[in-house]
Amino acid sequence: MRIGELSRRTGTPTRLLRYYEEQGLLTPGRLPNGYRDYGEHLVDRVQQIRGLLDVGLPTRVIKDVLPCLDTPCTITISDASEELVELLRRERDRMDARIACLARNRDAIDAYLAQVTASRGAV
DNA sequence: CTTCTGACA
DNA sequence: TGTCAGTA
Numbered sequence: 001m002r003i004g005e006l007s008r009r010t011g012t013p014t015r016l017l018r019y020y021e022e023q024g025l026l027t028p029g030r031l032p033n034g035y036r037d038y039g040e041h042l043v044d045r046v047q048q049i050r051g052l053l054d055v056g057l058p059t060r061v062i063k064d065v066l067p068c069l070d071t072p073c074t075i076t077i078s079d080a081s082e083e084l085v086e087l088l089r090r091e092r093d094r095m096d097a098r099i100a101c102l103a104r105n106r107d108a109i110d111a112y113l114a115q116v117t118a119s120r121g122a123v
Numbered sequence: 124c125t126t127c128t129g130a131c132a
Numbered sequence: 133t134g135t136c137a138g139t140a
Contacts (some may be wrong), residue, residue: 002125002126003125003126003127004125012133013134014126015133015134015135016133018127019133033126033140034126034127034140035125035126035127036126036127097131111131
């Protein structure tokens with residue numbers, strides 16, 4: 001499929017699809033007319049990439065983890081340099097920190113909302 | 124009409 | 133990341 005269809009099917013701007021390729025995350029083939037040619041399996045791959053990106057992993061790391069990614073949303077255990085393992089462990093810890101921060105902010109909002117609700121009810 | 128590369132208020 | 137340009 002060409003970039004337009006992949007974009008629609010993944011909800012990813014073509015601009016980003018080309019960017020991911022530039023970063024070595026995708027390597028689509030080329031049609032005789034020069035257009036990029038994406039295989040079906042790349043639909044899932046893009047999902048993987050976006051998911052990892054959303055969690056905060058830089059494209060640099062994703063490029064190394066990519067060969068370990070499986071179709072759905074799982075990460076298959078395969079090779080993995082000690083360096084990559086350590087990097088991922090640090091990323092995991094950063095995720096924990098973000099989760100804790102989000103939880104605090106959520107609780108703060110809950111408290112605020114409770115106040116607003118109470119005052120409105122009183123009046 | 125769709126995609127391509129390169130550039131930047 | 134968005135977007136505009138000038139092509140093929």
